[in-house]
Amino acid sequence: MDTRQDELRRDLDATLQARKELGKEYEEELVDSFMKRLDARLDARVERSVASRLDDYEPDHRDRDRRRSHRPWAPGRAGNRLAVISLALGIPLTAIASSPESGGFVGLLACWAGIIGVNFAAALGNRRDREERRPRGDWD
Known part of the structure; x- marks a missing residue:
């Protein structure tokens, strides 16, 4: 016993x-x-x-990132929300910017350049945040 x-x-x-x-x-x-x-x-x-x-148990941050990357749209992620909102707002902004009074084709290009720029800046900011949270190894 x-x-x-x-x-x-x-x-x-x-x-x-x-x-x-x-x-x-x-x-x-x-x-x-x-x-x-x-x-x-x-x-x-x-x-x-x-x-x-x-x-x-020691979680591997790469596994967590892989699981997240398989979901194309997660409602809790700010980057995805920004992309959906900017596309939804892009439709009326395209109509307004492409009208002859607002500049026509040049207005359309300026509108979409702004939308792409905002999304690109948000994506870079999210990437930088993820890299700061990632644990560093001995070789980093």
Whole structure:
């Protein structure tokens, strides 16, 4: 039998012997005391188990990035929202900018150059943020 099991059995035997000596008046206190010791042992055992599993677990940031890259549009990502909004706003802006009063073809080019510029700047900013959050290795 395991030494922890032996200790637990000795504690239980001691509790039962104390109940015999002290009588039924102290039964509740003795059971509570034994249960507290048992809970403490279980808590320690769970903490050791969790700690050993956490030591074995080290997430790889490349795996996380690969999982994210398979989703073409994630509602929580700001870059995707900006792209969708700029495309939605691009339709009326194209109509306005391409009208003869607003410059025609030159207005159209200026409008889409601005939309592309905003999206490009946002993409560069997101890339820079990801690189700053990435853990550095010994060779970086």
